[in-house]
Amino acid sequence: MTTKNRSLDGSNKTKTSESIWKKALSSDSEWPDKDEFLDVIYWMRQALGIILGLCWGILPLKGLFGLLLFVVLNAAVIYIYVSNFHNVDEEEFGGMWEITKEGFMTSFAGFLVTWTIMYTGLHGNSSL
């Protein structure tokens, strides 16, 4: 009985995560659960931080320009994703500011770590 329940739970979980992926990737999806949508934004931000960090390190971009470009791109991607791709009413989530700052600091820290590591590994040889 318990194993049956457990396997049912497991299949439910995979189903929900599948449907979240589907919802996140298809435009104009309905988001009755606010937390679900904010979670999607949170994890998207983390992925974006790491990807941009890798790119900035490989190029390499340096200085304030790199930092500012990250902040602008990060905010712009989320803004476009929220208001153009999903056409979500931002007031439902406490305004655009709430959405913009969702997971920003964590993503920024992740970006700085990957940027620094890639930059050190690929371009820091001469100076280290």
Next chain:
Amino acid sequence: MWGDPLLIVFISVCTAFLGEGLTWILVYRTEKYQKLKVEVERQSKKLEKRKEAHGDSLDKQHKKKIEREEERLKNNNRDLSLVKMKSMFAIGFAFTALLSMFNNIFDGRVVAKLPFHPISWIQGLSHRNLPGDDFTDCSFIFLYILCTMSIRQNIQKLLGFAPSRAASQQGGALFATPPAQFK
């Protein structure tokens, strides 16, 4: 060139898991914590809904109800913090010892090269115990703090130990306003 920074990321992943594991043993798995957490989340959501529905109304009865619920939530939040506090102290001591050990190992060593010039009030951290004036040299502590900031929170979220949004929002609002008895 890759060795030191990757080692620091590894250390920070290990310490994050260790910290969460210890907190799970001391706090998260206890019945008292679980009960309080469920209660706080339920109350936070209820309060949020009530505030949304009657936020602007001047009805005294609703206001009184909201205030009473806020008071109850505040008490539960305080109990929750108390339950967490004991283990946080224990973990804090253990981590301070660990950190000072790693600090000694990496003392005076440039572990990475920063691709930007840190602003002056961060330079004390990013250039701690490093020789020379090149502020793009990065010390162990700065990279470790950055790693912890990103890794620990993500691990907490992945494992489901992070506080829910409703609870932290209500908690933040409650801590922002001074308690009634001090008004």
